[in-house]
Structure formats: structure tokens, C-alpha cells
Amino acid sequence: MRASATSVLQPLAAAGLRSTVKGALLLRQLRARGDTAAAVDASAGRTLLDTTFSVDLHGHPTVIPALRSRSATAHARGIEAGGMKAIVLAAVGDLAAIGWRPRRGIGIVRSPGPGELYQSTSRQLDAMTRFVEASRFRVLRRSGDVVTGTQRNGRGVLLAIEGGDFLEGQLERLEAVYQRGVRSLQLVHYRVNELGDIQTAPPRHGGLTPFGRDVVREANRLGMLVDLAHATSEVTKAVVHCSTQPVMISHTNVREDGGSARFISREHARVVADAGGLIGAWPFSPEPRFSAFIDRILRLVDAVGPDHVGIGTDMDGLGPYAVFADYAEWPSIPAALLARGLRRDDVVKIMGGNFRRLFEAVASG
Numbered sequence: 031m032r033a034s035a036t037s038v039l040q041p042l043a044a045a046g047l048r049s050t051v052k053g054a055l056l057l058r059q060l061r062a063r064g065d066t067a068a069a070v071d072a073s074a075g076r077t078l079l080d081t082t083f084s085v086d087l088h089g090h091p092t093v094i095p096a097l098r099s100r101s102a103t104a105h106a107r108g109i110e111a112g113g114m115k116a117i118v119l120a121a122v123g124d125l126a127a128i129g130w131r132p133r134r135g136i137g138i139v140r141s142p143g144p145g146e147l148y149q150s151t152s153r154q155l156d157a158m159t160r161f162v163e164a165s166r167f168r169v170l171r172r173s174g175d176v177v178t179g180t181q182r183n184g185r186g187v188l189l190a191i192e193g194g195d196f197l198e199g200q201l202e203r204l205e206a207v208y209q210r211g212v213r214s215l216q217l218v219h220y221r222v223n224e225l226g227d228i229q230t231a232p233p234r235h236g237g238l239t240p241f242g243r244d245v246v247r248e249a250n251r252l253g254m255l256v257d258l259a260h261a262t263s264e265v266t267k268a269v270v271h272c273s274t275q276p277v278m279i280s281h282t283n284v285r286e287d288g289g290s291a292r293f294i295s296r297e298h299a300r301v302v303a304d305a306g307g308l309i310g311a312w313p314f315s316p317e318p319r320f321s322a323f324i325d326r327i328l329r330l331v332d333a334v335g336p337d338h339v340g341i342g343t344d345m346d347g348l349g350p351y352a353v354f355a356d357y358a359e360w361p362s363i364p365a366a367l368l369a370r371g372l373r374r375d376d377v378v379k380i381m382g383g384n385f386r387r388l389f390e391a392v393a394s395g
């Protein structure tokens with residue numbers, strides 16, 4: 031489908047992107063020739079997940095209509111079937127301003143009016159809250175919630191916002207969304223906002239802005255996670271320097287021989303890991319093989335060690351570029367990591383232990 035330069039992601043749903051995405055997915059399945067999450071013998075992964083905490087560091091089930099692969103109920107069933115204990119569910123702060131640009135990928139397609147990004151984000155938070163309630167999941171708010179909210183088959187959702195665009199330069203809005211349960215803020219996304227520069231557009235601020243620094247300090251004060259996915263390495267270094275807490279990059283990969291602009295160098299990854307932070311491996315690839323995603327997780331482990339790696343699926347945020355697209359197949363990830371020779375303890379940390387440590391530190395200040 032050719033999207034016009036003025037279209038945004040939401041109206042694209044009506045224009046048939048969803049059926050295009052489904053067609054592309056089928057094509058990819060054919061090209062993967064059995065190298066898929068579904069084809070893995072996942073029993074060892076299932077056993078491991080039965081008794082341990084695991085979490086998706088970044089996902090959008092039900093949030094982005096144009097990229098929705100299945101219903102909210104089907105996602106909730108997948109989360110339960112996959113033995114997951116929690117997901118970080120992210121609203122998109124710049125959703126009303128971004129879209130697909132022919133030959134240039136995702137980026138800004140229109141300039142939002144005053145208040146528009148705040149309203150859009152607010153509506154997404156409402157939808158996310160409805161999803162959590164309908165699924166009988168718990169919103170994770172305090173450090174102890176990760177344990178209590180997910181025991182005895184409970185499932186937790188950590189509410190997040192991807193892009194500080196909704197702040198529109200107003201710091202007090204961070205506490206307003208905190209009151210609504212938001213516990214993770216990704217500073218930037220696909221729009222160069224008031225906080226800092228992004229990986230997919232030329233730098234405009236020279237890194238983190240003074241407002242961005244204020245937001246990081248306010249997040250520290252409130253006990254919110256700071257997520258540096260999409261941020262440049264200059265922003266990352268500046269945030270790590272001014273933050274009193276470790277940070278995460280919820281979805282990325284270590285760059286080797288080119289690759290996506292959204293990938294990071296080993297040095298960039300180490301800046302976050304050396305400060306006690308966490309980096310989520312991201313199943314984004316034009317190459318549909320599941321084993322290639324497992325390779326990327328191992329590359330990240332090689333770069334920063336098993337104490338600083340997690341999994342950020344970007345569920346329903348990747349369209350046809352998702353290598354992992356069904357939560358029910360979550361056990362295939364630990365099963366594949368065990369099969370590649372990772373120690374069980376390390377797999378447990380990667381699937382959720384590392385996130386639990388990070389959130390408990392940040393939330394208890």
C-alpha cells in the first residue's frame with residue numbers, strides 16, 4: 031500500500047494497512063521456512079517460566095489500531111498461555127504526528143496542534159486501562175507489586191509512554207500521568223521533541239535539552255523508569271550522567287555491519303550497562319528467521335553480560351517486520367536460549383529477573 035504523506039498511523043487502519051500487514055506476514059512465514067518461534071520445541075522454556083518472573087519490556091497490544099494483529103482478549107489469552115507474568119504496555123506520545131513516509135520509513139507526517147499529543151496520549155492511557163481491567167491484570171505501581179501482583183498466576187502490567195511529546199514542555203504533566211499509573215517514560219520516539227535528539231532524524235539539540243534533564247530528575251523523584259530507546263548516544267550519555275537511577279533501553283539491538291538506525295553500538299550499550307541499566311533485545315528484522323533474533327539476544331549478552339539484557343518485543347508495533355508476534359510463543363525464547371547453551375540462571379535473569387531488580391531499585395528511590 032502506498033500511504034500519502036499526510037496520512038497518520040490511526041487512519042491507515044481504515045485504509046487497509048491491516049490486510050496488507052497480514053499478507054506480508056504470510057509471505058514472511060513462507061520465507062522463514064520453519065525457522066519460527068512456533069516451530070521451536072518450547073517445553074524447557076515452559077518449565078522455566080512456570081516458576082519464574084518474566085516480562086516483555088516493551089509492547090503495544092491494543093494501543094496502535096493500524097498495527098493491531100489480534101484482539102485485546104486474544105492478546106490477554108496469549109500472555110496467559112505463554113506463562114508471562116508481566117508486560118510493559120506503552121502508549122505512543124507522538125502517535126498523532128507520525129506515519130509511514132514512502133521510501134523514508136516512519137517519521138513526522140504532520141505537525142500537531144496545541145494539546146493534541148497530550149489528548150491522544152491520554153486517550154491511549156484510557157484504552158490501556160480498559161485492557162488491563164478487562165483482562166483482570168494488575169497495574170504495577172510500587173516496587174513490591176512485581177512480586178505480589180504476579181504471584182499465584184496473577185499478571186501485571188506496567189504502564190509506559192513512548193515519547194515525552196505529550197508533556198509539550200510542561201513538567202507537571204509527568205506527575206499527572208504518574209497518578210494515572212504510568213511508571214516508565216521513554217524520553218523520545220520518532221519526533222524530535224522538547225527533550226532531546228533521536229536516532230532517526232538529524233540532531234537538533236546536540237543531545238539532551240535542559241528540559242529533558244529536568245524530566246529525568248522528576249522521573250527519578252517520582253520513581254519512574256527512564257527508557258532511552260530511540261535516543262541518540264549523546265542523549266544516553268547525558269541522561270546516565272544526570273540520573274540518580276539506572277535506566278533502560280527497552281527495545282534495540284547491537285549494531286553489526288550496518289543494520290537499522292535504531293540499533294546501537296557496543297559502546298552505547300555499555301554506557302547503560304555500566305550504570306546498572308538494562309537493554310531489551312528487539313525482534314525487528316526484514317529477515318524473518320526466529321534464530322536470527324536469538325543470535326541478536328546472544329550478541330547483546332556478549333556485549334554487556336547477562337545481568338543487563340532483557341526482551342522488548344514491541345508487540346503490535348512492528349507490522350510485517352516482527353520476528354516474534356504472538357505472546358503464546360513466549361516460551362520459545364527461553365527454550366532457544368537454553369538450547370544455545372546459556373545457563374539457566376542467566377536465562378531467568380534475561381526473561382525477567384533483571385527487570386525486576388531495575389524496577390524495584392527505581393520505584394523505591
Ligand SMILES: [Zn+2]
Pocket residue numbers: 088090120192344347
Ligand atoms: Zn514501541
